[in-house]
Amino acid sequence: MLAKRIIPCLDINQGRVVKGVNFVNLVDAGDPLENAKFYDEEGADEIIxxxxxxxxxxxxxIFDIAKQVADNIYTPFTVGGGIRNVEDMRRLVKAGADKVSMNSAAVKNPEIIRQGARIFGTQCIVVAIDAKRNDKGGFNVFIKGGRENTYKDAIEWAKQVEELGAGEIMLTSMDRDGTRQGYDLELTKSISEAVHIPVIASGGVGEMQHLLEGFTLGKASAVLAASIFHFREISIKQVRDYLRSQNISVKN
Amino acid sequence: MIQIIDYGRGNLNNVKKAFNHFGYQAEIIDKPNSIKDASGLVLPGVGAFGDSMTCLNDQGFTDVIKSFVQSGKPLLGICLGLQLLFESSDEFGSQKGLGILKGHVTRFKTDEKVPHIGWNQIEIKKSTHLLDGILSGSYFYFVHSYYAIPEEESIISTTTDYGLSFTSAIEYKNIFATQFHPEKSQRIGLQIIKNFGEICANHSSN
Structure with a gap:
């Protein structure tokens, strides 16, 4: 049976891993390669x-980091942020990234999804969607790190990226990101049920139960978390044992 | 020396490093000139079926791979590298493969999410040297939308369930292949790499 995936996410700023404290101040959290090795050892299912x-x-x-990581760990990993064109994707894939993730570039030029899929295969192309609730009960897509509202409907955009050839969607709730109150389960479920490609839930994890809910209520194929793992509050193994005790299929 | 075929898509350094880790010499090649001297050959998998066949043809690999297999030396196909061994695939229309093995490659038609991405279990159908030290139920990393249907069931060494039971590894004479990625499957994946290294070493010393 396919295991549900647990994915730690590392934010990289100018070649270093950073942690947001109080959601703004960036604190240095070390070398990307050292962090990658740590999660590889812990048996994370993937790393982003x-x-x-x-x-x-x-x-x-980021290209150098991708190369170092690929040369040193045997865990699949995705690289995202700042990808503008097929050439950027090619450089990352050549450096050793298994998948590339795009957000703003895909919104500005959706054809880039189709082009990427044709060259590298759909399984390589992840579209990141940053979604925020609007006052009509729907969700809008934001780009540029959440600074710009595109007024696109998130569910329609998800269907469109699948159609264009995306192999996976990394879905972040901007309302929940950093709150530690859990995923936006309504958003996650709506998108997961609207597409036939896997959805990675992101944004808002504060405790293990939130990861469980991402699978059971959000219908996600994978759950992503950052701070609970980086601050070493919870280990990957603890999460796996907990999920298994709740009858979720996870890798041993 | 184990040679790893590079047809211009992904980074194959970690396949090479995995062999090196166990003391086996390996090199990445983008020209077929020296293949006949290799102790073993790895055909990795990246990209789309038709596109990859075009690259293999353009780089002059197609016939050389076939003669290598006929020489009796070990070949390991990984992911798309498994699929390419068969006669044809549905991917982006109908595509011709290497045709070393009889069978066809088709897309998952199931209620499950496609691509099939993540860690899934294998069920061992016949114990083989490539699977030494590996148990049924072990998890390996998969990422694919298509799977092979071999004509001869006897070549299937493992199957995996994803809405249906599909062929996740094969072994026929000197041909070995996995639909999963051993080089991305952490410790257990490295066991496969080690086993293939041994198979090549044993073959050379015979």
Whole structure:
């Protein structure tokens, strides 16, 4: 039986792992490779690296990181953040990323999804959707790290990216991100049930029960968390044991 | 020396490093010139079926791979590398494969999510050297939307359930292949790499 996936996410700024404290201040959390090795040892199902570097001249560091990580661990990993075109994807894949994740670039030029899928296969193309509740009971898609509202409907956009050839959706609730109150389960379930590709739930995890709910109520194929893992509050093994005790199929 | 075929898509360094980790020499090649001297050959999998066959043809690998297999030396196909061994695939229309094994490659038609991404279990159908030290129920990392249907059931060494039971590893004479990625399957995946290294070493010393 296919195991439900548990995925730690590392935010990378100018070549270093950073942790947000009180959701704004970035604190250095060490070397990306050391962190990757730690999660590889812990048996994380996958790892996601998100490049949040704002200055374009430091962006190239992510390619070196992808190469170092690929050369040192045997865990599949995804790299996202700042990908603008097929050439960026090619460089990341060549460096060793198993999957690439796009957000703003996919919204601005949806054809990039189709192009990427044709060259690297659909399984390689992850579309990240940052969604926020609107006052009509729906969800809008935001880009540029949550700064710009596209007024696109998140569910319609999810269906569209599947149609274009995305192999997976990484879905973040902006309302829940950083709150530690759990995933936006209504959002997660709506999108998971609207598409036939896997959905990774993201945004809001504060305790293990939230991860469980992502699967049972949110219908997600994978759950992503950042701070609970980085602060070493909970280990991957603890999560796995807990999920197994709740009859969720996980890797041993 | 184990050679790993690079047809211009992903990074194959971790396959190479995995062999090196167990003391086996390995190199990544993008030209077929030296294949006949290899002790074993790895055909990895990245990208789409038709596109990959085109790359293999353009780089002059197709016939060389077939003669290598005929020489009796061990070949390991990984993921798409397993699928390419068969005659044809449905991917993006009908595509011709290497045709080393009889059978067809088709897309998952199930209620489950496609691509099949993540860690899934294998059930061992016949114990083989490639699976030494590995038990039924072990988890390996998969990422694919298509699977092979071999004409000869006897070549199936493991199956995996995903809405239906599909072939997740095969072994026929000197041909070995896995639909999952041993190089992405942490410790247990490395066992497969080690076993293939041994198979190549044993073959060379015979």
């Amino acid at each position: 690296f998100l490049d949040i570097t704002a200055t374009s001249d430091k962006r190239d560091m």
